[in-house]
Amino acid sequence: METEVKKPVRRKIDFSAFANVAVFFTLEVLAFIAFSLGTSYILFSILSVVLLVCLVLVTFKQIKTDGLATFAFFLVPLFVFGLLCILSNFTLIPSFVLYNQTFFIPIAMTCFAACGYFVSSLKTFSISKALLVIYSALAILVFINLIATMVEFMPFYTLLHHNKYIYYDGDISSVPVSGMAFALLGFSISEVSVEYFSLFPSLLITAIIPLFFIKFKQNKTTFLLYLGYALLGFFSLLTTVSKMTIITDVLLFAIVLLVLLFAKFQWKGKVLKIVSLVFAGLFVVGFLVLFLNAQEGGVGIIQSLQNFIAGNPLLNRLFNTNGLAIKYNQILNRVTTTNGNGEFVYLFGFFPTSEIIPTNSWLFDILMTTGLFGLLFFIAVIIFGLVQLMKYYRSSADHLKDKAMVVAFILCFFAYGLLNYDMTPFIFSSDLSPIYLSGPFLVCLFLFSYAFYKVVNKPKETKLIANDSQKSEKKEGEIIDEKISL
Amino acid sequence: MKKYLYSSLLLVVAIGLTSCGYSLKELYDRNPYNNVNFVDNYYTTWDKDIDLVNNPNNKILNPDADVINLEKNGDFVFTEFGDDNLRSLEPQYDSYSYETDLEPTNSTTGKTSYGQGNKLSKIDQSFRYGILSKLYDGQLFCHGQFEWVRVQINEGGFGSIFKKELYSSTYFALNFKASIEFRRVYQDDDGNDVTVDIPTWYYGEEGGSIAHLTDIGLTVTFYLKSDNGYTRVPVHYEIQDVPCNPSESTDKYILFGFKIGGKNVPSLDRCAGISIEYTYEDDLLAEMNANIEAKNLANATDSWFDDSPTLAESRILKGGALQHSLFLYEILFPHSTWH
Numbered sequence: 001m002e003t004e005v006k007k008p009v010r011r012k013i014d015f016s017a018f019a020n021v022a023v024f025f026t027l028e029v030l031a032f033i034a035f036s037l038g039t040s041y042i043l044f045s046i047l048s049v050v051l052l053v054c055l056v057l058v059t060f061k062q063i064k065t066d067g068l069a070t071f072a073f074f075l076v077p078l079f080v081f082g083l084l085c086i087l088s089n090f091t092l093i094p095s096f097v098l099y100n101q102t103f104f105i106p107i108a109m110t111c112f113a114a115c116g117y118f119v120s121s122l123k124t125f126s127i128s129k130a131l132l133v134i135y136s137a138l139a140i141l142v143f144i145n146l147i148a149t150m151v152e153f154m155p156f157y158t159l160l161h162h163n164k165y166i167y168y169d170g171d172i173s174s175v176p177v178s179g180m181a182f183a184l185l186g187f188s189i190s191e192v193s194v195e196y197f198s199l200f201p202s203l204l205i206t207a208i209i210p211l212f213f214i215k216f217k218q219n220k221t222t223f224l225l226y227l228g229y230a231l232l233g234f235f236s237l238l239t240t241v242s243k244m245t246i247i248t249d250v251l252l253f254a255i256v257l258l259v260l261l262f263a264k265f266q267w268k269g270k271v272l273k274i275v276s277l278v279f280a281g282l283f284v285v286g287f288l289v290l291f292l293n294a295q296e297g298g299v300g301i302i303q304s305l306q307n308f309i310a311g312n313p314l315l316n317r318l319f320n321t322n323g324l325a326i327k328y329n330q331i332l333n334r335v336t337t338t339n340g341n342g343e344f345v346y347l348f349g350f351f352p353t354s355e356i357i358p359t360n361s362w363l364f365d366i367l368m369t370t371g372l373f374g375l376l377f378f379i380a381v382i383i384f385g386l387v388q389l390m391k392y393y394r395s396s397a398d399h400l401k402d403k404a405m406v407v408a409f410i411l412c413f414f415a416y417g418l419l420n421y422d423m424t425p426f427i428f429s430s431d432l433s434p435i436y437l438s439g440p441f442l443v444c445l446f447l448f449s450y451a452f453y454k455v456v457n458k459p460k461e462t463k464l465i466a467n468d469s470q471k472s473e474k475k476e477g478e479i480i481d482e483k484i485s486l
Numbered sequence: 487m488k489k490y491l492y493s494s495l496l497l498v499v500a501i502g503l504t505s506c507g508y509s510l511k512e513l514y515d516r517n518p519y520n521n522v523n524f525v526d527n528y529y530t531t532w533d534k535d536i537d538l539v540n541n542p543n544n545k546i547l548n549p550d551a552d553v554i555n556l557e558k559n560g561d562f563v564f565t566e567f568g569d570d571n572l573r574s575l576e577p578q579y580d581s582y583s584y585e586t587d588l589e590p591t592n593s594t595t596g597k598t599s600y601g602q603g604n605k606l607s608k609i610d611q612s613f614r615y616g617i618l619s620k621l622y623d624g625q626l627f628c629h630g631q632f633e634w635v636r637v638q639i640n641e642g643g644f645g646s647i648f649k650k651e652l653y654s655s656t657y658f659a660l661n662f663k664a665s666i667e668f669r670r671v672y673q674d675d676d677g678n679d680v681t682v683d684i685p686t687w688y689y690g691e692e693g694g695s696i697a698h699l700t701d702i703g704l705t706v707t708f709y710l711k712s713d714n715g716y717t718r719v720p721v722h723y724e725i726q727d728v729p730c731n732p733s734e735s736t737d738k739y740i741l742f743g744f745k746i747g748g749k750n751v752p753s754l755d756r757c758a759g760i761s762i763e764y765t766y767e768d769d770l771l772a773e774m775n776a777n778i779e780a781k782n783l784a785n786a787t788d789s790w791f792d793d794s795p796t797l798a799e800s801r802i803l804k805g806g807a808l809q810h811s812l813f814l815y816e817i818l819f820p821h822s823t824w825h
Contacts, residue, residue, distance in 0.1 A: 152509040164513035169607055169614045170623030170635065172514065231494065428614075 036439030082106020116449030196425035204233030213401035294332035392451035545715030560749030645761030659743035709759030
């Protein structure tokens, strides 16, 4: 009698079955980061790594390698930028928030960006829900910050107590109370600058965009949530109003209006290209003129340019004599300063001093913190990201509402940061916390990566996912018009 | 829709109601209490709950409380850094640096700064707020920062309520120095500032110093909180021969303190406020004030004051009698806990 020897069957674990769990985990991490728990960057990093491992295991079989190769064009400069952050002199000073732990910078940025890419390949992931999670987390943060600020101060204190100061730890505060607010940082409430406080309600106010797409009668809950978020953001900004916040929010309002106009008139082709090129051109030319104008002891054409600007009252005001331009010029001039041997000594960043102070602009503060090369890689990341974002807006099968929200969130964040992001947000501490350590920046990287995936994997798959997501959303009764009601 | 409108309005009202303005109760201009003239620098604020003089609705439960006269031995009273009573009260006496007060440790000896190690703002964050945080920041000495770092009081003193209550403590300490007016600024008829250097005005060509000794009767009142209000615990101690207007040196400061749990002050549990007042006996000041008119008269015709514009400005003293003041630098409850 023959005995049949059974070979042991090795059961393979099919991680793709855990897709729902992975999506849920992603939304949780997204909420946590959007909630922006102050100086929890190390926690963000660890969560991003764990989440990425989970997502790689779950999406291992279905992810396309050619798409990944294209995504690497975004991810590699981001990683290099993170490395340059570590190498910068700037991160060696104890007042830097991540002093001695700077190796977390490239890890958090690249891993969380990669998470955005990988999770997009899962059919159960819905950008609509992800955006709701992001805005909900932001709203909770804004609400806590608003209550904390109102408990300590009062509505419109920024107007009522303009030149009044408080004592702290034996010394008069360096800024008046009109420049202070309270915010949740980590697990405690602390005094922060109004500029830092206003970032979150300014972003929250972009929750007005979905209100133009969702019909109240057909989806009351979502409509009211976004309406509540937008009102909360508005109320928060109103009660802590300041001159700089008004200027920045006018810019954000213009961006939101532009996004809505694009959606209304379905401008996706030539108009989008032309407007993008015009803005990009203005930005590049403006920066170039500012850079050349800032160089002390310029000769030839640079000198002629400087004389021309100095001779024109309007240009002189724009490039030389306003508070912002003075701060920008100091940094631009420092970057090209050489030592006695003619060597550039500040190319890898430099310490802020009493003469060279942070500018409240990510463009110039990154030049200070990571130097010229750091800025170049950061700009490369932003350009790659924006190009893909425009392609995503033009060609993705996502709902117009979601596309408009993704675009508006990213543009508004970088626009706000260009004018009003305070790198020294703590009133009674000189700790430095650049934009790349902020929660909303990581959220933007996530959204950039999402857009990347949608562009790179456009044929067939995007339609499939779009159809599925539409179905799943319709099940929940959410009816969204592709037409905008302005 | 109305339901949602009402909910939103309710939220706005709720946020409005939270507007307590806790941090707006003490607001200052850019340079408060930063004047050469003593009279403009006195911190004389009394919290209304403990103000017996100006507020009839104060919350003091025992307004006529007997003053406790501290005993040098029974209450372990100390009046200088090297006092034996401080050595016996402070378990880590030898591990502290008493001259270092701006940095946490003495860079030469490696010893912990006494002020920075025991400052109240380190023990509890609530002491970091308000102008009296100058008294809780660990800086024991002037370091040429003059009005910026001291709280200057006259005999009427000040009274302040803490945000928290004392739960346990070992001893109390107060670091201060004494001074009479050494400079005075007033405006002449044209509105220009005239600075009078007091020693020059008083001693003229002969020259002289106003460094002298004064006797101080210090009264520190602690306010113990209860459900109905505050119970006063006033303690008093006479300190003889306090250096007044001395040259700047750490040994010219008075570190006054006593044991909590000693013979006369068994406990200060639930202490939630403090007031400091003092009296003085100062022979030199009395003499100078008695001679103001005569000195002004003599200086008016003294040609020595014509030698330079600076001297000319020191010729006449206006603005009344010279004043006496205590410069307070630090209040300490070492090793205490607060709730």
